[in-house]
Amino acid sequence: MSTAAELLRASGLPRLEARVLLMHVLGWRRTELITRDREPLSEDAVASFEALSARRLAGEPIAQLTGGREFFGLDFDVTPDVLIPRPETELLVETALEAIADTPNARVLDLGTGTGAIAVSVAHARPDARVWAVDRSPAALDVARGNADRLLDPARAGGTLTFVQSDWTANLDASLLFETIVSNPPYIASGDPHLEQGDLRFEPRGALTDEADGLSAIRTIVETAPFLLASNGALWLEHGYDQADAVRQLLKARGFTEVRSMRDLAGIERCSGGRFTA
Structure with a gap:
């Protein structure tokens, strides 16, 4: 033996x-x-x-073999239907929480929720927040719902987590307004060789690449987000290591102010955002 x-x-x-x-x-x-x-x-x-x-x-990812990955201090279930949560995405959660720090009962929208890592982490850290989690994949939403059911206190006062199947903002109630919108969209360009290497080979391609230049999903979100933001609401987007300047320019061109980028622990500009006043 x-x-x-x-x-x-x-x-x-x-x-x-x-x-x-x-x-x-x-x-x-x-x-x-x-x-x-x-x-x-x-x-x-x-x-x-x-x-x-x-x-x-x-080559199969450890997270898929064990069925889970720790993110923001929580243990999330992972399947081949969802992107594996990465440590660098925790910066997006921290930035979202900072953006709503002084707003009781803040409304937060997570576009492309996948495992629900961002939405659930925000809801866990801010039990009073009202969080909407959007994904176009029914399978991904099933994973996210399961994680929310397991990781969130069903009796938490005041807060809610709502799941919506939608291609970005298309199926959202137009009357909804959010203090903060966050997204970790597919931002790898279609010809990037990394798509054929390592763990990425086993993850859902649609969560990794826009099958274009890596910025098309970001352009869509930047264009549509202002219609769903409360006055002076914030939009924050995760992006590739070399896309910060391009994303800042898109935000500025759409009328966002206080545009800036945040660096992760490796010193890489990992997410960019700003505020919008109608």
Whole structure:
């Protein structure tokens, strides 16, 4: 019978990835991999770990193999129907929360919600907020609803989280006005070689690329967002590492003020936004 220590050595994976997969299979904590590393494992556990290891070696993302990813301190379920939440997107959540910091019962719109990571994180941090989460994919909305049901207190006072199937703002009630709109839209250009590399190969292509220059979805949002923003409402968009200047120019051309970009922990201009006064 194999032990945890033997499986980790033989997996062929980076040690951290092997540990994550083995903890997932065994239901063990990290400390147990140390204290129980010479304990014989069942044949089923060994077979499950080896199968997952083979899939990871073939390129499948860890988050899809384990079914989850931590984001903003919360554990989100992940499926192949949704983009895997990235740490850099936490900046968008922080920026949205800053934008509504002084607004009780703020209304927030998350366009292209995917797992619901942004919408749920905002609703979790601000139980009084009223958050709308939009996605054109029914499968993605199912994942987002499941995450909301599991991660949010159903009895939280005053707040709501509403899910809408829509191609961006097309199906939203035109009478709705939001203090803040946020989005992590598809911003990778169609010919970018990264689409054929690493984890991106296994994620929904429509959540990654606009099949154009990487800015078409951003243009649509910048153009339509003012119709749904309350006076002096804010729009913030995540974008590619080299798109900040182009996004700022789009915002300014549409009449946004206080336009600026925010840098992530790597120093990259990761999201840009501004305010709109009708």
